[in-house]
Amino acid sequence: MADSDRRSTLLDAYENAAVIVSGIDADELGHPTPCPRYDVAALIDHLVEAGRRAAAVGRGQAPPPGDESPHVELSDAPGQLRSAAERAAQAWGDNSSLPLRHAMPWGEEYTGATLVDMYLAELAAHAWDLARATGQTDKLDPSLALPALEGARAMIKPQYRDMAGPGAPFGAEVSPAPGADDWERLAAFTGRDPQANARSVSGERGAWTSIDGYRAGRGGAARARRSSSPSTSTFRDVDTGDKDGR
Numbered sequence: 001m002a003d004s005d006r007r008s009t010l011l012d013a014y015e016n017a018a019v020i021v022s023g024i025d026a027d028e029l030g031h032p033t034p035c036p037r038y039d040v041a042a043l044i045d046h047l048v049e050a051g052r053r054a055a056a057v058g059r060g061q062a063p064p065p066g067d068e069s070p071h072v073e074l075s076d077a078p079g080q081l082r083s084a085a086e087r088a089a090q091a092w093g094d095n096s097s098l099p100l101r102h103a104m105p106w107g108e109e110y111t112g113a114t115l116v117d118m119y120l121a122e123l124a125a126h127a128w129d130l131a132r133a134t135g136q137t138d139k140l141d142p143s144l145a146l147p148a149l150e151g152a153r154a155m156i157k158p159q160y161r162d163m164a165g166p167g168a169p170f171g172a173e174v175s176p177a178p179g180a181d182d183w184e185r186l187a188a189f190t191g192r193d194p195q196a197n198a199r200s201v202s203g204e205r206g207a208w209t210s211i212d213g214y215r216a217g218r219g220g221a222a223r224a225r226r227s228s229s230p231s232t233s234t235f236r237d238v239d240t241g242d243k244d245g246r
Contacts, residue, residue, distance in 0.1 A: 005113065009147040016124065016140065024040060031133045033132070051080070051084035051119075055090075057091075099112065102115060177194070
């Protein structure tokens, strides 16, 4: 069966993430998120880095080992996500990119279509994390969650759950509540509990972190607070409404 083509949805995921980050206030940077070991500030850094990696992989570059993310100032993050989206559109623009196989640092190979699914699910899940942590779930793009969920289901294999320890890079799937929407179903599939209190989500069991860092065996914990040092890219050739529940 041919791989699905979710490239356009991946680009939508960048914009969705940029909209959520644009709505974050500076006094929310220390809030916990549903993603273990990341507060809002650290998860913004991680999200931008994931966007850069998705574009670089499309150009044939393997992601570097580890899960470290350069610091990004809050005011710069939406623009950096949109710039990464432009690079991703160029990198993944040729149809031949989908069946092309990419060797990863941990010794496995994936088709381009599988990697698109991986980064689509990562960008979408972390946008949900940030929206949940900062009361912006009403700003999530309703058309994005279902294809992101389909991409996650195609990519996340059972052996990836708790592979590097409890909840890393993925924990056990959570059963969504009856009537859960697609965003909540995506969150539940990637190990989050959509019913958990939004202000006590820190350390939530099993939430997505980053598969490329953990598969390389170096899934380090993010710092609770990032310094204000200038942003740099891991890739040498990469240029780098009302809130609910508040």
